[in-house]
Amino acid sequence: MKLKPLMALSLTGVFVLSACGEDADTGAEADDDAADESTTETESEEAPSGQLEIRGSDTMVNLGQAFAETYMSEANEAAGLSVTGGGSGTGIAALINDDVDLAQSSRLMADEEIQEASDNNVDVHRFIVGRDGLGVATHPENPVDELTVDELKDIFVGEVTSWDELGWEDGGDISLYSRQSNSGTYVYFNENIMDGEDFGSGAQYMSGSSAIQEAVAQDESAIGYIGIGYFDDSINAVDIAADEDSDYYTPLEEENVNSGDYPIARPLNFYTNGVPDGLLEHYLTWVTQDERAGDVLMDTGFYHLTDDDEEQNEEKFSELGLNE
Numbered sequence: 001m002k003l004k005p006l007m008a009l010s011l012t013g014v015f016v017l018s019a020c021g022e023d024a025d026t027g028a029e030a031d032d033d034a035a036d037e038s039t040t041e042t043e044s045e046e047a048p049s050g051q052l053e054i055r056g057s058d059t060m061v062n063l064g065q066a067f068a069e070t071y072m073s074e075a076n077e078a079a080g081l082s083v084t085g086g087g088s089g090t091g092i093a094a095l096i097n098d099d100v101d102l103a104q105s106s107r108l109m110a111d112e113e114i115q116e117a118s119d120n121n122v123d124v125h126r127f128i129v130g131r132d133g134l135g136v137a138t139h140p141e142n143p144v145d146e147l148t149v150d151e152l153k154d155i156f157v158g159e160v161t162s163w164d165e166l167g168w169e170d171g172g173d174i175s176l177y178s179r180q181s182n183s184g185t186y187v188y189f190n191e192n193i194m195d196g197e198d199f200g201s202g203a204q205y206m207s208g209s210s211a212i213q214e215a216v217a218q219d220e221s222a223i224g225y226i227g228i229g230y231f232d233d234s235i236n237a238v239d240i241a242a243d244e245d246s247d248y249y250t251p252l253e254e255e256n257v258n259s260g261d262y263p264i265a266r267p268l269n270f271y272t273n274g275v276p277d278g279l280l281e282h283y284l285t286w287v288t289q290d291e292r293a294g295d296v297l298m299d300t301g302f303y304h305l306t307d308d309d310e311e312q313n314e315e316k317f318s319e320l321g322l323n324e
Contacts, residue, residue, distance in 0.1 A: 001137065039070040050279040056091020057102030057184050058208040059227040060268055063130065063300045064104050065246045067287055070296050075286055077207060077281055084206070088184025095271055096122055101280055106132065106227070107184035123274045125320065128313055129287050130268040131258055131303040132227045133251030136238040139220045139282065144168050144221035146248045149263055154191055155223060158200020158299040163221065176203040177224030179211045185209070188266055189225050225264075229301030230250060240264060267309060268302065276321045288313050 011228035013180065068081035083104075096117045109117075109124065117124045129144065136152060144166050147155075154160040163171025174282060178199055179186040190196060196268045217234035228251050231237050239248035239256040242263040244297055249262040256262040276284050287293045294304050305313070317323055 009296050010278035034170060046132075047076035047078060047252050047282055048279045049076075051080040052082070052102060052279060052283060053100045054081060054083045054085060054091075054102040054104060055094050055100045057088040057106040058085040058179075058210075059088075059106045059132065059183075059229070060104040063228060063268070063297065063302055065297045066300050067129075067293060070292055071286055075290070076279075076282065079283070081283070087180070087182040088187070090180035092271065095124070095273055096120055098122060098273060101272070105184050105269045105271060106266065107187045108226065108269070109271065110187075117273075125316065127270045127272070127274070127284055127288055127316060128267045128305060128309040129293075130297045131254075131306065131309070132229070132266055132301070133257035133262050134225055134264040134266060134267055135187065135218045135228045135231055135251045136137075136240060136264075137222075137224045137226055137231065137235045138238055139216060139222055140234070140236050141220050142168065142171065142236060144171070144238070145236065146241070147247075147301060148241045148244050149193060150243065152240065153197075153246050156189075156194055156199055156203070157197045158202075161200065172221050175181050175222040176200055177215050177222055178203050178205050179209070179212065179225075180207060182207045185225065185227065189264075193264065227302070228257075231301070257303055258306050276322065281322055 030258070051101075054068070056064075064083040068083050069293040072079050072081060078240075082120050088103075088105040088107050091100065092105055092109055094100040094111055096113065097120070105241040114124060125226075137149065142163070144163060146167075150162070151166065155166075156176060156178070160166065160174070162173055176199065178189075181187075186287045190199075204215070206215065206224075209226040211224050211229045213232075213235060216224050228237070231252065237250055239250050240263055241248045247261070249256040251257055251262050251264070257265045270284065270287070272284070273281065288305070298302055
């Protein structure tokens with residue numbers, strides 16, 4: 001099954017939600033709606049008010065906006081959350097400069113970023129909010145539907161430059177599409193697939209995952225890499241094997257990603273400055289523990305936390321004395 005992403009939502013702090021449909025609910029349906037509204041009102045009355053500025057990963061921007069919309073409409077109507085992209089590096093830099101409350105990142109912070117944060121008296125804490133299988137995208141007319149990690153590296157460093165080297169005789173030269181260097185997806189792919197080597201000559205560097213998705217959909221010779229939340233029927237997700245002796249797996253099945261069988265999987269992260277309190281603590285608790293946040297993950301094309309992810313979050317909450 002291919003997963004389709006939500007379109008990016010425009011968040012300005014307060015959402016106006018309207019009912020749909022012409023027929024009024026009756027009987028049990030009306031009772032259920034009343035109960036839901038009562039629960040939302042009770043949650044909002046108990047939840048802290050305020051504003052949060054959130055910035056970072058383009059891979060996560062649709063997810064972050066959907067988290068925020070659901071949280072504000074169903075758990076805390078008194079909150080105002082603004083979520084923007086720009087890349088993981090942009091979000092982390094904003095956190096280090098104390099310009100945002102929360103950074104969204106599809107990669108781990110680098111040692112030098114952690115040091116810079118410390119130099120700025122920024123006390124960084126990480127929370128895992130979901131799982132992503134980084135997908136390799138090709139045009140639907142491309143018959144090469146399986147690649148090993150080594151073959152993938154050879155393609156992107158420019159060792160393999162023509163599709164006929166991979167069995168597609170009429171494929172012509174390979175068109176490489178990559179994210180820009182401020183992207184967490186770029187950093188993850190470069191470090192984990194390319195071993196830090198340079199991209200092949202002629203690689204085209206795109207400003208966002210949507211741009212790669214659109215370019216690959218229009219270019220039969222294309223190959224690119226994007227988060228699974230950006231796959232739809234206009235592109236193909238290549239099955240990947242860890243090596244030539246391993247089985248091939250698709251990233252479009254949660255079990256493959258969360259088990260580690262699909263070899264290009266990563267956590268999705270929130271970073272904070274200092275111990276979260278008030279609204280930020282309430283929001284982080286909701287994102288990491290509420291079932292509705294898990295539904296948002298699946299609806300936007302990402303996957304639930306693994307048991308290890310949940311354990312790491314529990315240890316972090318305990319370390320910081322949260323939810324006590």
